[in-house]
Amino acid sequence: MVIVDGAGIILLVNSQAERMFGYERAEIVGRPIETLVPERFRPRHESDRNGYLAAPRVRGMGEGLTLYGRRRDGTEVPVEISLSPIDIGTGRCVIASIRDVTERRRVERVLAEKNAELQAANEAKDRFFASMSHELRTPLNAILGFTGTMLMRLPGPLTTTQEDQLRIVQRSSRHLLGLINDLLDLARIGSGKLEVRAETIVCQRALAEIVEALLPAAQERGLALTSSGPEAPMEICTDARALAQILFNLTSNAIKFTERGSVHVTISAAGTAARFSVRDTGIGIAEADCARLFQPFARLESHAQEGSGLGLHVSQQLAHLLGGRISVESSPGAGSVFTLELPRPS
Numbered sequence: 001m002v003i004v005d006g007a008g009i010i011l012l013v014n015s016q017a018e019r020m021f022g023y024e025r026a027e028i029v030g031r032p033i034e035t036l037v038p039e040r041f042r043p044r045h046e047s048d049r050n051g052y053l054a055a056p057r058v059r060g061m062g063e064g065l066t067l068y069g070r071r072r073d074g075t076e077v078p079v080e081i082s083l084s085p086i087d088i089g090t091g092r093c094v095i096a097s098i099r100d101v102t103e104r105r106r107v108e109r110v111l112a113e114k115n116a117e118l119q120a121a122n123e124a125k126d127r128f129f130a131s132m133s134h135e136l137r138t139p140l141n142a143i144l145g146f147t148g149t150m151l152m153r154l155p156g157p158l159t160t161t162q163e164d165q166l167r168i169v170q171r172s173s174r175h176l177l178g179l180i181n182d183l184l185d186l187a188r189i190g191s192g193k194l195e196v197r198a199e200t201i202v203c204q205r206a207l208a209e210i211v212e213a214l215l216p217a218a219q220e221r222g223l224a225l226t227s228s229g230p231e232a233p234m235e236i237c238t239d240a241r242a243l244a245q246i247l248f249n250l251t252s253n254a255i256k257f258t259e260r261g262s263v264h265v266t267i268s269a270a271g272t273a274a275r276f277s278v279r280d281t282g283i284g285i286a287e288a289d290c291a292r293l294f295q296p297f298a299r300l301e302s303h304a305q306e307g308s309g310l311g312l313h314v315s316q317q318l319a320h321l322l323g324g325r326i327s328v329e330s331s332p333g334a335g336s337v338f339t340l341e342l343p344r345p346s
Contacts, residue, residue, distance in 0.1 A: 002096045004033045022072035038070045056085030078105050140177045182310040189317045196239045203234045203267045210247045218255050229267030236274045242318045249311045250278045250338045258282035276340040285330040
């Protein structure tokens with residue numbers, strides 16, 4: 001704390017100011033305040049001081065600027081200064097509260113350097129995913145294509161063992177392709193580079209495509225996969241690819257974690273929202289686990305299935321991009337209901 005009179009003469013300093021600037025109190029009291037100001041700032045300081053006294057108020061000094069104080073040995077210290085006017089018997093004075101911000105500036109520099117490093121690493125990651133997306137998918141699509149051709153027996157007959165082995169290759173390739181797609185989508189969402197292209201979509205048609213695509217997987221597990229909704233077409237304006245991915249993830253998850261029974265997908269209107277609900281008769285989820293389902297790489301011990309733990313996280317992020325959200329209701333042994341709500345045209 002430094003108290004200065006209207007002429008800029010130091011009247012009082014406290015012990016903290018003595019330690020900060022390296023002066024004994026007797027050395028500094030009675031000297032101009034510019035003694036504590038670096039020489040390069042002194043010419044302007046007097047006019048700034050007079051301007052403050054003309055319209056005094058409690059405020060920070062040099063707001064938005066980097067300020068420095070000058071120690072007795074000539075070294076400089078970065079400071080923050082708050083000014084407060086005070087009237088005493090001999091006239092108006094100013095109380096300057098001065099804070100040494102050396103350590104804070106050091107931390108800010110370190111953080112700026114780390115942020116620059118992180119930004120560079122993030123840009124490198126984006127470039128990697130952009131350049132590798134094609135290279136990663138192309139060989140897998142070739143594997144899936146030729147595996148499907150062989151399973152159709154177009155090149156010739158297969159033994160039972162060969163067919164079983166090819167189906168293992170097919171399932172593993174699909175799993176790997178799904179993982180790659182999730183990672184690429186997660187990277188694009190994180191970098192803000194996933195474009196959302198809104199178009200008018202008929203909900204029933206979008207749902208029918210998902211059910212048709214996943215019906216073989218449900219039949220393979222002995223499950224009934226059904227859907228229902230209003231007879232009149234229900235339209236929403238949203239990104240078709242993102243909606244399809246969300247519905248595919250929610251429905252395929254329901255099939256994956258249901259041992260017996262059914263998976264039923266419904267569409268309904270909920271006020272100004274379109275509601276897609278995926279209900280299964282699976283093993284269910286404990287309430288404590290529901291809260292972390294949408295975290296990245298979250299996998300539940302009770303759900304011993306293959307998976308990256310990214311599907312629900314990516315789906316929730318996509319839902320947010322579309323202006324909606326995904327919620328879950330579940331309990332152990334009673335199945336689960338995952339609900340996607342998206343805004344409808346008003």
